[in-house]
Amino acid sequence: MTDIQRPNYFTSQFLVEEDFNDEQAYHRDMRLRHNRLLHDWGVVEGLEVSGEAGEKQIAVSEGMAIDNDGREIIVLSDSPLPNTISLDGLPPNTIIEITVIYREIKDKPYQLGNEIKYTRITERPKFVIYGGNTKQENLQDGNVEVSTDSAPTDGSVIPLARVTLDNNGNIIGEPDNSVRKLAGSKLPSLQDLDINGTISATNLNLTGNSNIDGSLTVDGNLEVKGDVIARDTEHMPGNVSLGDADNDQVTITGVIRSGHSSGALRVDDALHTTGALTVDGNVGIGTTNPRAELEVTGTVKATKFEGNASVGNAELANNSVTNAKIANDAVSAAKIQNGSVGNAELANNSVTNQKIADNAVNAAKIQNGTVGNGELANNSVTNQKIADNAVNAAKIQNGTVGNGELANNSVTNAKIADNAVNAAKIQNGTVGNAELANNSVTNQKIADNAVNAAKIQNGTVGNAELANNSVTNVKIANDAVNAAKIQNGTVGNAELANNSVTNVKIANDAVNAAKIQNGTVGNAELANNSVTNVKIANDAVNAAKIQNGTVGNAELANNSVTNQKIANNSVTNAKIANGTINLSKFDAETRSLLNDSGSIGEGSVGNAELANNSVTNAKIANNAVNAAKIQNGTVGNAELANNSVTNAKIANNSVTNAKIANNSVTNAKIANNSISMDKLDAVTRRELNNDSQFQILQTQIRNLQGRMTNLELLIGLQ
Numbered sequence: 001m002t003d004i005q006r007p008n009y010f011t012s013q014f015l016v017e018e019d020f021n022d023e024q025a026y027h028r029d030m031r032l033r034h035n036r037l038l039h040d041w042g043v044v045e046g047l048e049v050s051g052e053a054g055e056k057q058i059a060v061s062e063g064m065a066i067d068n069d070g071r072e073i074i075v076l077s078d079s080p081l082p083n084t085i086s087l088d089g090l091p092p093n094t095i096i097e098i099t100v101i102y103r104e105i106k107d108k109p110y111q112l113g114n115e116i117k118y119t120r121i122t123e124r125p126k127f128v129i130y131g132g133n134t135k136q137e138n139l140q141d142g143n144v145e146v147s148t149d150s151a152p153t154d155g156s157v158i159p160l161a162r163v164t165l166d167n168n169g170n171i172i173g174e175p176d177n178s179v180r181k182l183a184g185s186k187l188p189s190l191q192d193l194d195i196n197g198t199i200s201a202t203n204l205n206l207t208g209n210s211n212i213d214g215s216l217t218v219d220g221n222l223e224v225k226g227d228v229i230a231r232d233t234e235h236m237p238g239n240v241s242l243g244d245a246d247n248d249q250v251t252i253t254g255v256i257r258s259g260h261s262s263g264a265l266r267v268d269d270a271l272h273t274t275g276a277l278t279v280d281g282n283v284g285i286g287t288t289n290p291r292a293e294l295e296v297t298g299t300v301k302a303t304k305f306e307g308n309a310s311v312g313n314a315e316l317a318n319n320s321v322t323n324a325k326i327a328n329d330a331v332s333a334a335k336i337q338n339g340s341v342g343n344a345e346l347a348n349n350s351v352t353n354q355k356i357a358d359n360a361v362n363a364a365k366i367q368n369g370t371v372g373n374g375e376l377a378n379n380s381v382t383n384q385k386i387a388d389n390a391v392n393a394a395k396i397q398n399g400t401v402g403n404g405e406l407a408n409n410s411v412t413n414a415k416i417a418d419n420a421v422n423a424a425k426i427q428n429g430t431v432g433n434a435e436l437a438n439n440s441v442t443n444q445k446i447a448d449n450a451v452n453a454a455k456i457q458n459g460t461v462g463n464a465e466l467a468n469n470s471v472t473n474v475k476i477a478n479d480a481v482n483a484a485k486i487q488n489g490t491v492g493n494a495e496l497a498n499n500s501v502t503n504v505k506i507a508n509d510a511v512n513a514a515k516i517q518n519g520t521v522g523n524a525e526l527a528n529n530s531v532t533n534v535k536i537a538n539d540a541v542n543a544a545k546i547q548n549g550t551v552g553n554a555e556l557a558n559n560s561v562t563n564q565k566i567a568n569n570s571v572t573n574a575k576i577a578n579g580t581i582n583l584s585k586f587d588a589e590t591r592s593l594l595n596d597s598g599s600i601g602e603g604s605v606g607n608a609e610l611a612n613n614s615v616t617n618a619k620i621a622n623n624a625v626n627a628a629k630i631q632n633g634t635v636g637n638a639e640l641a642n643n644s645v646t647n648a649k650i651a652n653n654s655v656t657n658a659k660i661a662n663n664s665v666t667n668a669k670i671a672n673n674s675i676s677m678d679k680l681d682a683v684t685r686r687e688l689n690n691d692s693q694f695q696i697l698q699t700q701i702r703n704l705q706g707r708m709t710n711l712e713l714l715i716g717l718q
Helices: 017-038 588-593 682-687 691-702
Strands: 042-046 057-060 063-066 072-075 094-101 104-112 115-123 126-130 136-139 144-147 158-165 283-285 294-296
Touching: 042 158, 057 094, 057 158, 072 094
Parallel strands: 126 144, 283 294
Antiparallel strands: 042 063, 063 072, 094 126, 094 158, 104 115, 136 144
């Protein structure tokens, strides 16, 4: 990237995945750049390692750190990271380093076709233990790793603590948290840094030379890893600690002067010199104002005094060696005259157990009543030490006489207090019928569920002994409840199991209409031929109920197919019986060409034979009613839908002259060449004396226009 860019949004912009990623990348990169350039890597807060000596686990507290790339490593209190880190399996007698590193985990999977995408990136740290003898990954749900290397020092991992393990792999002492590096602020390299005021910093790192013209005040510890060169005068108020090891040295070239108010150089701890110690002036021990070259206030203990310094018995005045003159532990047994230490010389409580010889204390030495429980050693009072009848009730501690102390048969009835024997005192199985008084086993004495079938005498449990609702389903044996046991009217819907009422359970004629739920009797429940004419309600069979092709001649009632029931163009030449068309069916112009006395099958098909409006459209659907379902003679005009009787439904030769309304066969209804000579009766054929007359008749019929009456929809000549 040559420039810093961030997304610029506008209304109606089409956003894609890259736009959202760029938005996050901008803010994230700027934050990491800030952390990396303005801060040193290390622990910001928390992340303290704790553990107890002898254990094989440690814990890391919540907190935050920054690595060398500026990435934040955060351990939250409710993080799924383990509460404790197991050290089991690490090499014994070794020092391990506990570190934490930054880690990203793809989270919240989403199925997209055959691919799995992830809607979140989780920043969850990982703990890495350096110093193992075998590399181990994905420990403790993938949150802990063991490495055989040493921990890097470049900031890619954050050191937290150093832990020492003993020969059993257990922790020695407490984890050393001092090895951690704390994060801090960076100061850029400047030629001069002028600060007027106070610098307050948790961790101040200065690289290069720093000159301080004023005062430097350090409230905590000042650690100098190089040389400290004090040119002119170095003044350090407060405590100054030099060195941190026994072999560290402080070399002073020059003079040490004391600034103490006494004017003297004060050494509070022991002073060890490997060379000669030369003192110009008086030396005082125990005094700050010595008046001689050596003045000692207190006791002088010396292995040997030479010269005039020796003090012998002659030099000591009587009673001059007082208590204060004798050093602690200076008087040994050899210094004490035999028999000279009496009661007065013994301090209270000075004669301890170790001072008394074995068997030195006899009965005469013991004051009556002074040997109590505290003076008796455990198990020291044996049977031989106790006089006969010396142990009364007062001497026996409550609860100390157990089974072992009681002689066989020693606890008689008289020895047992009333109500003293509770359940815990009675051995299981020892109370039999003889031990129980009559009527002593009351309801309260019987534990819940203690009385089983074997305890109950046959035939003793009657109605009075049974609690209400106590006889549940599991208490009743299979087939134990017969009809005599069931009260009339008590078996309702809830008492009947699903599918329990079978065919054999239902009495003949017991199921009436009220017992059958509406809509529950389907095809499977109906027996073949069970739906008779009397079972079907009037107008109940509509077109949807009749199968296509099932209404034949037998199913149609006489005169049931009216003009409205026959579809347009349905009656073809084949449907008209020979000899059924007479002259009365032609209009006046056509009849003039023919002898008016002729007739065509008079009386075969007429409207009078069909009941008015008996076949309606709403009652019969195409292909819905088959012949087997319709009782012969039951399909009337009301049952036929409009236009439902098509050409295919009319049997050949079934439409006679009587069925055709006067003037209903117009020119448009008669197809070309559709009236042959065999369709005309004898009278009409005689009127047509030659072929030309018949051709003229055909021409006239084709020119007929517009009149269709009752049978317009019934006749379709093709």
